[in-house]
Each structure stands twice: as C-alpha cells, then as structure tokens.
Amino acid sequence: MSKNLKLTLVLLAVVALLILVPFVLAPGAEFGGSDDAGSQMVEQVTGQPYEPWFTPVLETALGGELPGEIESLIFCVQTGIGVGIISFAFGYLVARKKYKKDDAHTPLKKD
C-alpha cells in the first residue's frame, strides 16, 4: 500500500513536470491550439487557402464563434461531469472497503 502511494506520488510529479516544462522551455509561446492553426496547416500542405464548407451548428445558431469565456465554462462543465462521476465512484468504493473489512471478498448484496 505505501509502495503504491510512493509510486503514485512519483508518477504525479512526473505528470506535473511534463506539463510545466513546456512553459520553461518555450517562454512567451502562445499555447494556442485548434481553430486557425488548422486552416494554416492545410494551406501550408496544399499551398492554397481552404474555406471550410460547413460551419458548426452551434456557431450558426449563435451567429458567431463561441466566446472564449463561455467555451472555458463548457470545458469546465465537461471536466466537472467527469470528475464528479469518478470521485463519487471512488468515494463509494473506498468507503465500502473501509466498512467491509471483515468480509473482504464477499460481494455486496444487490437486488
């Protein structure tokens, strides 16, 4: 168990490092992603500009691009849904193990 804990901490530290190192290596970089870069890349490869032939349904409905703050809100909602489910499940599992210590391998009754 404590061996697992140690490994967990080491692995988490590696993840944090992998995420932080880019900031140190590439200071001042934009860290943009997605949208415009796509068309640039296609232009770079084919040598001619490209117009997407279909606009996202959401952008058609809104009459423009999703505002950045709202986009981050919805990304947070997505993260929140996921984290909520995972932590609920782990909460349930950890508590079950804690209070069921005596009969560790007997499955819970379920109707």
Place this chain on the structure above:
Amino acid sequence: MSKWEMSLLRLSALLSGVLAVPQTAWAMHIMEGYLPGSACVLWGALCLPFVVGGVLAIRRTAARQPRGMLLLAMAGAFIFVISSLKIPSVTGSCSHMTGTGLAAILFGPLHATVLGLIVLLFQALLLAHGGLTTLGANTFSMAVAGPVVSWAVWQLCRKGGVNRKVSVFLAAFLGDLLTYCVTSLQLALAYPSPEGGVAASAVSFLGVFAPTQLPLAVIEGILTVLIIMGMESYAQPELREIGFIREGA
C-alpha cells in the same frame, strides 16, 4: 504582382514567422467542414459497425455484469475529464488527450467506441470543437483505432507476461499516439501535398502532431496507470466480474 502572388508572399512571410517561433499544432480533432463530404461519409461508415457493436456489447455488460457498469461509468467519466484538459506541450501549443485507452483495457475496444462517441458529440455540439461532419473521422481515430490498438497492446503484454502497470502504460500511451497518426493520415488523404502526394502530406501533418502529442501520450499513460491502481485497490469485486482480474490472481 497579382493578388494571388501577393497573398502567397504574405503567406510565406507568415509561415517563416510561425516556423521561427515554436509551431502551433491543431488540437486533436479535425474541425467542422475540414474534410470533403465523401471522406466524412467513408469514415462514418467505417465506424458504424463499431458503434452498433459497442451498443450491443454495453447492453450485454449491463445484463450480465451489472456491477461492471460502475467501472464503465468511471471509464466514460475518465474520457470526459482527460479530453477536456488542454495541456501545453513542448512545441508551444496545446492539445488534449483521448482517454479512451482505459475503457479499451478494462472492457475492450467496442465499449470504448460508444464512450468516445458520446464525448465527441458533446464537444461537437456544445463546444464547436471537432464537428458533426467530421464526427465519423474523429470517431474512427479516437474511438475506434486508438482503443483497438490499446486493447491489442494490452492483450499482447498480458500474454507476454509483461508487468501489469507497464502493460497499462504502454497500451494507453500507444493508443493515444496512434489516434494522432490516424488523424494525420485522414488529413493527408483529404489534402495530399501537390508534390509528394498523400505520403508527403502525411509526414508533414505527423511532423506537426507528433512532437506535441508525445509528452501528452506519456501523461495519458501515467494517468491511466494511476486510475487502474486505484481500481485494483478498491474495486476488486467489480474487476473480477468483468474478467479484468482472473480468479485467484
């Protein structure tokens, strides 16, 4: 100088600027309207049997291994979390991971297809990230090809007696990487380069994706190992029910 030449000059100036600073890659999914109609239909058609098979497989799990559904929900939630986090990479741009490896390792690639599709729909409809026309192509790369590789690597490692944690890491890591290889190939097929054709185009798309994605694939591998470690500590009965842990093992 014609207008066309002028814009070409501008583009080259822009490109040199872009190349001088670290390159910006394109976050993961192929964007709405960026694939020709025929390609959209083709990739969609290729995904269809996996989606149908996935729905059937999940129904079977629900009926025969009801306790496994908790793990399935966790695997789906894992994809939600992982694919919502845009992580900076060494190339100075951001991308995000797929997270479908976990579902593929626990349940098999078909379950992962359905879970991945749900996330892709969420992002295409609510975030204008990815798209409805490119849904088929994105599903194929992230929810079919990636999981199939993860699952195959996992099975091979198990048979080869590789350490459990290392197997999980390799499966998630390679599945994530392959997703981007497939994405590059899909873009290359749609946009062959004028000189080198599809192959040259694939190389240049890959050249943009790979350096960004490599560290992220490592992160995905590690996070998948961590969550499976958590499950092995606390969800033994469930893991046994879905056959992830063999009896007596």
